[in-house]
Amino acid sequence: MNIQKDKVVALEYKLRVEGDVIDESLGEPLSYLHGHGNIVVGLENALTGMAVGEGKTVKVEPHEGYGEFDEEGMQNIPMSSFDVDLEIGQTYSGEDGEGSPISFNVLAIEGDQVLVDFNHPLAGQELEFEVKVVGIRDATSEELEHGHSHDGHHHD
Ligand SMILES: [Zn+2]
Known part of the structure; x- marks a missing residue:
């Protein structure tokens, strides 16, 4: 079986x-649904066709990763529009006016x-993924409906 759309893939x-290594699977493989934009597009494309046991190093440019850095993502906002005390250097999550995260x-x-920065922390960065495919299976109909894998510990 090779990686293609609608397969659930387990990846180290x-x-x-x-x-610098900034993230790694550390013995707990990442499980994702291929072809549904669960992972950055540059990595997803490079994985298509791979089989269990295969590995490779994939370089992903910002436009196929977390996007180019956008100056307009940096904005001055009045402190009074936040309901928490903000600290410099900290990352916060919340909702915008329309309820989107x-x-x-x-x-x-x-x-x-x-002065806040809405850019992804990895915007503008070239990403280098070292990957090994450790599992491929057909997705369940529920996973296809949800558009993500149900393996692992996070489900929403
Ligand atoms: Zn789900």
């Missing part, structure tokens, strides 16, 4: 940015103005 991986990093606080 290490993610390096500028040579957002997360942002606080870059600076000056008086009542907070």
Whole structure:
């Protein structure tokens, strides 16, 4: 069986940015549903056709990873629009005006103005994934309906 759309794939991986490992599966493989945008598109495309036991190193440019860094993602917002005390350097998640999940990093606080960055922390970075395929199976109809794998510990 090879990786293609609608297969649930188990993957061991290490993610390096500028040579440093910033994330890895550490004995607990990542499980995702192939072809549904569960993982960054550059990695998903590179995995298509691979079989269990195969490994490779995949370099993903920002436009196929977490996006280019967007200057407009940096905004000054009045402190009074937040209902928590913000601290510089911290990352917060919440909802925007329409209830969609957002997360942002606080870059600076000056008086009542907070400079926040809505860019993904890995925006603008070249990602280097070292991957090994450890499992491939057909997705269940429920997984296809939900658009994600039901293996592992997080389900929403
Ligand atoms: Zn589900």
